[in-house]
Amino acid sequence: MNADPKQELTQGDAVLVVDVQNDFCPGGALAVEDGDAIVDLLNEWTSAAVERGLPIYASRDWHPRNHVSFDREGGQWPPHCVQDTVGAAFHPRLVLPDEVVVVTKGTRFDQDQYSAFDQTGFAEELKRRGVERLWIGGLAEDVCVRATALDARQHGFKVNLLRAATRAISEEGREKTERELADAGVELV
Secondary structure, three states: OOOOHHHHOOOOEEEEEEOOEHHHOOOOOOOOOOHHHHHHHHHHHHHHHHHHOOOEEEEEEOEOOOOOOEHHHOOOEOOOOEOOOHHHOEOOOOOOOOOOEEEEEOOOOOOOOOOOOOOOOHHHHHHHOOOOEEEEEEEOHHHHHHHHHHHHHHOOOEEEEEEEEEEOOOHHHHHHHHHHHHHOOOEEO
């Protein structure tokens, strides 16, 4: 299914951009191959959402300097998306309108938070705004996008994953994730 945001977006929808931050793009501390290639397509979706008056959300990792997920602290990742650094900033070509709501995660000192729903109040915000369906794109498909999409389904939202607007850490990770998401009722668009 190919999706044109101007044709697809309707009342009850929201667009969610997951972690399109400098550290996850080429040249970043934890770069996803071609991670920046999704920016233009995500901009089309956010622009169409603005035209229709639909909510737009952007999640971000926002780690303290010595976060538990960092390899030097015993975690599995190199330091990335450290609060108030260039690496934590959204990609410079990503156009986020003034009305975007930023969902900040990964701030806890004692655990990682891959999902935009993990202890953020995001599900309650979506319900308050009357959102029924999320259109999701971002980085990385097999980590934070995966966790966010699965949690969205658990909270009862319809979820459409914009495949062309995601990139995974590995092709194997992408294939496994897409099977898991489809089994959970996520529409792969």
